[in-house]
Structure formats: structure tokens, C-alpha cells
Amino acid sequence: MSIQAFQWFNPTKLIVKHDASHEIADYIAADQIQSVLLVSGKGSVKKIGVYDQVVNALKAKRIIIYELSGVRANPEIKTVIQGIGICRKHSIQAVVPIGGGSSFDTAKGIACGAALSEQDLKSENAWEIYEGKVQITKALPIYGVLTISATGSEMNIGAVAQDDAQKKKYSFHSIHCFPKVSIVDPKLQAHLPWFQQVNGFVDAFMHICEFVTNMEDTEEAETTFALDLSLLRSIIKAGDKLQQNTNDHVARANFIWAATCALNQLSAVAMRGGCGAVHYMEHPLSAQDPSISHGAGLGVVFPAFVRANGERGLRLQMYDRMAKEVFGREGWQGVIDGFQTQLKKWGHPTSLNELFGREVGEEERIQLLEIFKKRPVCGHYPDMKLPEDIAADTYKYM
Numbered sequence: 001m002s003i004q005a006f007q008w009f010n011p012t013k014l015i016v017k018h019d020a021s022h023e024i025a026d027y028i029a030a031d032q033i034q035s036v037l038l039v040s041g042k043g044s045v046k047k048i049g050v051y052d053q054v055v056n057a058l059k060a061k062r063i064i065i066y067e068l069s070g071v072r073a074n075p076e077i078k079t080v081i082q083g084i085g086i087c088r089k090h091s092i093q094a095v096v097p098i099g100g101g102s103s104f105d106t107a108k109g110i111a112c113g114a115a116l117s118e119q120d121l122k123s124e125n126a127w128e129i130y131e132g133k134v135q136i137t138k139a140l141p142i143y144g145v146l147t148i149s150a151t152g153s154e155m156n157i158g159a160v161a162q163d164d165a166q167k168k169k170y171s172f173h174s175i176h177c178f179p180k181v182s183i184v185d186p187k188l189q190a191h192l193p194w195f196q197q198v199n200g201f202v203d204a205f206m207h208i209c210e211f212v213t214n215m216e217d218t219e220e221a222e223t224t225f226a227l228d229l230s231l232l233r234s235i236i237k238a239g240d241k242l243q244q245n246t247n248d249h250v251a252r253a254n255f256i257w258a259a260t261c262a263l264n265q266l267s268a269v270a271m272r273g274g275c276g277a278v279h280y281m282e283h284p285l286s287a288q289d290p291s292i293s294h295g296a297g298l299g300v301v302f303p304a305f306v307r308a309n310g311e312r313g314l315r316l317q318m319y320d321r322m323a324k325e326v327f328g329r330e331g332w333q334g335v336i337d338g339f340q341t342q343l344k345k346w347g348h349p350t351s352l353n354e355l356f357g358r359e360v361g362e363e364e365r366i367q368l369l370e371i372f373k374k375r376p377v378c379g380h381y382p383d384m385k386l387p388e389d390i391a392a393d394t395y396k397y398m
């Protein structure tokens, strides 16, 4: 067994605190920023009042505000392009997402694109960032207010966008994407519809699984392994409590921290880069139908992927340990049973048919596989060389 050299680096200041969203203006002002682009979704943050709180606080600091709202869940590249254009036109100094992963990810694409010159990247070519054709060398600083915990985007380097016309949902990763400050008020997430909350539980759960189930054995990174299995148990525990009482802010705060740790690289230390396969096989589902939530898609892909591996005798040690320590069961079948039982308890879909609300035939499953195969292997997961037969079985079983 070899020792793996590792490092952990995360420069984001994360603040989890009640009624603190307006404090983002203090951090922005302290950095002498004079103008910002606010990036938000389809209106929920305006309805729950947090948007106005941030606007008023920025105005009190005499910071000039530009706005880009309407970011879709499963955000579109055209919004990123629009944001880059606004930032360049007005020489905006910082980007401020208020919302969930979709607003944060859009803000990251804008922050990286806008920092490049028009000569290096025409704004209408922003998709090249996601295709890895443009080197990101800097970004405008990002100060965010997170209103749904799920993606870890508040404290990581990833950003996702999609191009509906090409049926492509891609991500890029740059160290310049770390937000400078992210504020999370647990109370705001009590407004989330239950389905969205569960999307968050599943997404966070899956980020950890991508690392845990990628290892050859559990000894090599025992500390991270133990941490990760605890995080998985915490997510289930907090999720069950929130199902009983959405205003359980203590359970919420615990989930918030678990969701951040799931993808701020802490759960990944010494885990050989993680796999990403479940994510890569989910992205074609949202690319095929943008109304499919990322979390709901992952919940359907994961058990099918476990089965495809388990039947081939792959990853057995990881699955068995996860089955025992997270679900009190055994073997890869124990992972599937435990996970699907939890999803059913939370009222989430467990099959592709349920997810799409109709029968998804063999031909369409092959189409999804084709979309998956078109994506180049992402540099973030250099070890991911997923054999095609495993991917094909995963789409068949889900």
C-alpha cells in the first residue's frame, strides 16, 4: 500500500449564522469594492426577503448595484454570457450570487469570463470555459449568500452550466472560483419546498459517495473514510429531523455544514481524486430534460451504478463498509436497499420512469448513454475511465 501525498486548501470564509445575509455588504465594502453584479434565480430570494436585505445593506455602503436575475435551476450558458457582458460594459468589480448552486455557479462563470479580456474570450464564446478551451488565470471576486445547501458551490472551485441546444451540461474547475465569503442563514432554507430540500440531501450524500466508493481499500485514507461515513450518517439524521420539522434550525445547521464539507475537498483528502461517475451520468438526464433536478437525478443513477459494479465484483469492500456503517446492512445490495429505502421515506423518485414521470424505453436510455459518452473526461477526475459496459448497464438498470 502506498502513501499518498495530499494537501487541503480552502480560502473561502464561510459564515453560518441566523439573520446575517446583509453582512455580506460589510465584507464587500471592507475590500474597497465599489460596484457589484447581483446574480439570482427565478424570484424565491425576492419572495423570502433576503434579496432586499442585501440590496439595502449594499446601498447603505454606497455600493453601485447591477442586477442579473432569472437564473434557471440547471443554469444556462446564455445567462453566463449575459453576465459577462454586463460586467465588462460597466467595469463591475465583484459578483454576488444570492440563491442556490445555480446562482453561485452562474456567478463563477461570469466572474472568470469577465476577468478575461474580450480579446482572450469573446463573451458569446463563454462555453469554451466549460469545454476547457480557455485558461482561467483570474476572476472577479465572489461574495455570496446561499439559500439552499446542496452543491458545496459556496466553498469550492466548481461551476456547472448547460447548453440546451447541444444537450450538454458541463462543469469547469478553477482555483479562482473560490468565493471570498459565503454567508448561509439556516432560517432561509426553511422556506424551501420539501422536494428541493431532499435534492440537497441527495446531492451532498452523493458528493461523498463519489469519493468513498472510488477507493481500492478503506485503510489507505482511513481518517477521511471515517469522516465521510460520519458525514453520510449526519445527512440522513438531519434529513429525517427536517422531515419532521422544517424549522429545526439545529438540524438544518448540521446539514448545512455536512453539505459544505461534502464538496469543499475535505471529504476528498487522500481519496485519489474521486470518481464523479454518478454525476457524469446524471448530467445527461438534466441535459435531456432541464426540468430534472440534479439531486433527484443522482438518486436514480447511484443505485444502478452500484448494481453495475457489484455484479462485476467491483468496489465490494467500499460498498460493504458503507452498507454496514451507514445503513446497518451488508454488501452492495445493502447499499442499494438502504439508500432506496431512505429515498422512499423522503418521497423521492427511485427509478428513471418515476423521475421522468413516464416510461423511458430502451432507445432513450441508449440516447442518454450517447450523451454521456460525448463528454470528454474531465481533468478534475483524471482517474475516471469508466468502462462503457458499466455505463450502459447503469442506464439500463436505473
Ligand code: NZQ
Binding pocket: 040, 041, 042, 043, 044, 045, 048, 071, 072, 073, 074, 075, 099, 100, 101, 102, 103, 105, 147, 148, 149, 150, 151, 152, 153, 156, 157, 158, 159, 160, 188, 189, 190, 191, 192, 193, 196, 199, 200, 203, 263, 279, 294, 295
Ligand atoms: O430560482 P429560484 O426562484 O431562486 O428558486 C430556487 C430553485 O427553484 C429554489 N430556492 C433556492 N433557495 C430557496 C428556494 N426556494 C425557496 N426558498 C429558498 N430559500 O430552489 C430551486 C433550486 O435552486 P438551485 O440553485 O438550482 O439548486 P442547487 O443548489 O441544488 O443547484 C443545482 C445546480 O448546481 C449544480 C447542479 O448540476 C445544478 O445545475 N452543481 C454544482 C456543483 C458545484 N458548483 O460544485 C456540484 C454539484 O454536483 C452540481 O452539479
Ligand code: ZN
Binding pocket: 151, 203, 204, 206, 207, 279, 294
Ligand atoms: Zn452534485
